[in-house]
Amino acid sequence: MGRASRDKRDIYYRKAKEEGWRARSAFKLLQIDEEFNIFQGVKRVVDLCAAPGSWSQVLSRKLYLPAKDFAEDSERPLIVAIDLQPMAPIEGVIQVQGDITNARTAEVVIRHFDGCKADLVVCDGAPDVTGLHDMDEFVQSQLILAGLTIVTHILKVGGKFIAKIFRGKDTSLLYCQLKLFFPIVTFAKPKSSRNSSIEAFAVCENYSPPDGFNEKDLHRLLEKVGSPSGAEDLDCSSGWLEGPNKVYIPFLACGDLCGYDSDRSYPLPKNPDGSYRSLEPVQPPIAPPYKRALEMKKALNNGAQELDRLSLDS
Numbered sequence: 001m002g003r004a005s006r007d008k009r010d011i012y013y014r015k016a017k018e019e020g021w022r023a024r025s026a027f028k029l030l031q032i033d034e035e036f037n038i039f040q041g042v043k044r045v046v047d048l049c050a051a052p053g054s055w056s057q058v059l060s061r062k063l064y065l066p067a068k069d070f071a072e073d074s075e076r077p078l079i080v081a082i083d084l085q086p087m088a089p090i091e092g093v094i095q096v097q098g099d100i101t102n103a104r105t106a107e108v109v110i111r112h113f114d115g116c117k118a119d120l121v122v123c124d125g126a127p128d129v130t131g132l133h134d135m136d137e138f139v140q141s142q143l144i145l146a147g148l149t150i151v152t153h154i155l156k157v158g159g160k161f162i163a164k165i166f167r168g169k170d171t172s173l174l175y176c177q178l179k180l181f182f183p184i185v186t187f188a189k190p191k192s193s194r195n196s197s198i199e200a201f202a203v204c205e206n207y208s209p210p211d212g213f214n215e216k217d218l219h220r221l222l223e224k225v226g227s228p229s230g231a232e233d234l235d236c237s238s239g240w241l242e243g244p245n246k247v248y249i250p251f252l253a254c255g256d257l258c259g260y261d262s263d264r265s266y267p268l269p270k271n272p273d274g275s276y277r278s279l280e281p282v283q284p285p286i287a288p289p290y291k292r293a294l295e296m297k298k299a300l301n302n303g304a305q306e307l308d309r310l311s312l313d314s
C-alpha cells in the first residue's frame, strides 16, 4: 500500500502526520492514558522497543517538556528509550540501541537510572509478523518476558507496566503470569488499534513482586504458572488454569468512543484545486532494515538505464 492510499484509508495514520507524531502508535498510548491515567506522578520511564519513537514523543511532550523549564537538572523527568533500530533524537529522551532480550542491554538501562527506580515501563515491542499466529504470538510473548525481566530490575514497587500483547490461545497464561507481579492487570484495546489486528495492551498496575522474590528466579516462577500444579504451588488463585473458561480476563476498549474509528474512512483533506493533499512523513526511519534492499534496487535500475543508453548509442 502506497503512502497516499494509506493516508486515505487510515485516519490515525493521517492524524499522526498532522499532529507531528512519528507513528500512529502515539494515539494508542494517549488513549491508554485517557482510561488509566498512567502518567500521573511519573518522573522516570523506560520505553522498550521505542523506534521510530512516537511513544517516546508522547513521553517527552507529556512529562519532559512541561517540566524542563521549572525543574532542577536532578528533578527533570528521566526517559530512557531502547530499540534494535537507531532513532532520530527526541528532546529529553536518552536513547540506547540494543536488543531487550540481551542482559547487557538491560544493564545499560539500569545504569542510566543510577540506583533509582522507574515509575513506569512501557513496551510496544513487536517482531516482524509472519502471519502464522501461533508463531507471532510466541515471539511476541518472548518480548514481553524480556520486558518483564527488565521490569523486575528497574520498576519501583507500586509502578506500572504497559506491554503490547497478541491475543491468542496463551493469553490466559500470560495474564496469570503478569498477575504474579501486579494485582491489577487489564487487557485494553485502544480505539486507534484496528479491530482486525490481534494486538492489545496489558495494563499492569501496582507492581508488587511476590514476597522474597529474587530476580534470578523469574523464569522458574513463570514456568511454574504454566505447569499443572504450578498455579496452586504459587497460590495464584488455584484453579485458574484448569480450563480456558476458568480465567476471566478484564478486557476494556479504551479511547473516546465517539472519537475516530480506525476501521472507518473519513473525508480527505483537499488542495484548493480539489486534488488530494498528501502529507510527508514526520520522521522517515534513519536506518531502516530495508535500506540495503533499496540501495541494491536503485543500483540495478541505474545499471539497466545505463545499458539501455549504451545500446541506443551503438
Ligand code: SAM
Pocket: 022, 023, 025, 026, 048, 049, 050, 051, 052, 053, 054, 055, 056, 082, 083, 084, 085, 098, 099, 100, 101, 124, 125, 126, 127, 143
Ligand atoms: N512504540 C513505537 C513508536 O511509537 O514509534 C513503535 C514500536 S514498533 C511497533 C516495534 C519495535 O520493536 C520496532 O522498532 C522493533 O525494532 C522493536 N523490537 C523488536 N524486537 C526487539 C528487541 N528484541 N529489542 C529491541 N527492540 C525490538
